[in-house]
Amino acid sequence: MAELTFREAVAAGIAQEMERDERVVFLGEDVAAAGGVFKTTVGLLERFGPKRVRDCPISEQAIVGAAMGAAMTGLRPIAEIMFSDFLAVCWDMVANEIAKTRYMTNGQIALPLVIRTANGAGSRFGAQHSQAVENWAMAVPGLKVVAPSSPADVKGLLAAAVRDPDPVIFFEQKSLYSMKGEVPDGEYVDELGKAKVLRRGKDCTIIALALMVHRALEAAEVLEKEHGISCTVVDVRSLVPLDTRTILSEVAKTGRLVTVEENPRLCGWGAEIASIVTEECFWDLDGPIVRITTPHVPLPSADQLEDNAIPSVARIVREIREKID
């Protein structure tokens, strides 16, 4: 085990796959010589050279389109979109081309590619550089959607995403980049579509993703110690494929479901989980499902506003006390 930051784990995951497979190439804006604006790809250019690690112009459609063309002709590209908000600039490529091509061509074209992107709030960058947009990707058939919460998961899930034969959108919550954690040594590959139970309790099951996993864990600690409410915390990790088996079984055990979502309210990923739970384990529920989300607003920039817009530990504790107790 080595202690790595979340950002170091990104580079470690990419390096592991580039080392293993010459078909893996990496492209994006400021990713090579500069090592990425979030310093997630430092050292890759030096290690793998400019043929495999490529700086691109500010041309998101060209970056993602080129990744698609390369993927359908034998390479396994990883493309970086600097901020997930910029996915909107190349959404045609992502949602119309990459997601649909295998289906439309009846399986003739395979697109083994990964789009990595810095997602979410915490940097006070305002509404165009801070959105949590994982639910955009989740709504499009043909995309796999992953959002890790720890350095170990970053490396393992990124490796799994690169090896996956389908397109994967890989969301890295930018507030987590400096987080440290143990990462297994040597080759490490995780599995897409597996949720992880991080804490077990008896009163309520909290389902969370990425940054919200840490807030949910902290809130669970407070709820247990100060209010005698014991919570299970499940890290979803992968929205598509979705590990409904783990979710349903953990909800059935406590009889209550709380989702903690950074995305804005309407059609957030928790709404789909709430719908599945309602349809499939309604009689195991002891009370209404609770969704804790960012309100349905564009994200504000001032620190006090941003901190109070996305779900905070205090808000998770308050809502669970009010609605579950």
Added chain:
Amino acid sequence: MKGKKAAAGDDIGRETRLELYRLQVELRYCEKRAYDLFLQNLVKGTSHLSLGQEAIAAAFGVAMRPDDYTFCTYRGHAHTLARGASMAGVLGELMGRQCGLLGGKGGSMHLTDVAHGAMGSYAIVGAHLPVAAGAAWSAQYRGTEQVAVCFFGDGTANIGAFHEALNLAAVWKLPVIFVCENNLYMEYTPISAVTAVKHPAADRASAYGLESILVDGNDADEVYRVAVRTMSQARAGGGPALIEAKTYRHSGHSRADPAKYRPEGELDKWLERDPIKLYRERLVKLGLNEATLKDIEDQALRKVDEATAIAKASLPPSLDGIEKNVWADGGAAWRN
């Protein structure tokens, strides 16, 4: 024998010319058949015909290497067929039949035949230019000397992806040939009314450090020559090319469009310059005998008839296809 003599010393040669003629005639007959089938209500949805523009697809089809990549638009029947895709597969796809190239899941606007290098027809204007650049990047990376050829209309020269792809291809010196088929109308609106320069693609070439290439898109020989030249440069590492081929579509934008916006006499003028008519006249002038040409035409018609019969006899796709091939495992499951 007369033909051989006429072709002696010519840069294209008799055999290639006959191939160019055969392919143009096949593309024409097949496209006309697609229209007939639409009138019989056997082709559902929309279809965008390239009647009048066949010389461009045919010339590249003949000039390309079997392992080269073609990327085309929703007006892509001809470009797909020109790579050797099955005609029954094309007509069957238009008719939504099992025998269709995509099993009925793509339709007229998405014809694809990877086995023949036809890497897809893209129905969002401009989307396939970056994708073609990516395929060319892959060829460059793998060192295969393959070329990607990307066909698009004049309207595409005004969308962002065009400029992003051209710039990236030029900066990375990618082996990709961008072919703008300027048929004078972006859809219903004359391209000149919405474009800042006279030649939507050729006049922009200098912005990417590329040669400005304007060619008569109704002359298969001219297109063939520029195809051979630019592709051989690209294979040798010389980077991309941007070609503007001037042409005209004989029908409307899509099947819903009677093309009433065209000034009187314009179509007649272009019918005089019909690429197949011009090419036939040239072949006769070069000494090819009438019987040879007639034979090519008869064979093409037979091929279209046979393909039509196969497509008509093919069943509609099985309904279990709806939830197949979203993922590489062949299924559509998004949960366990």
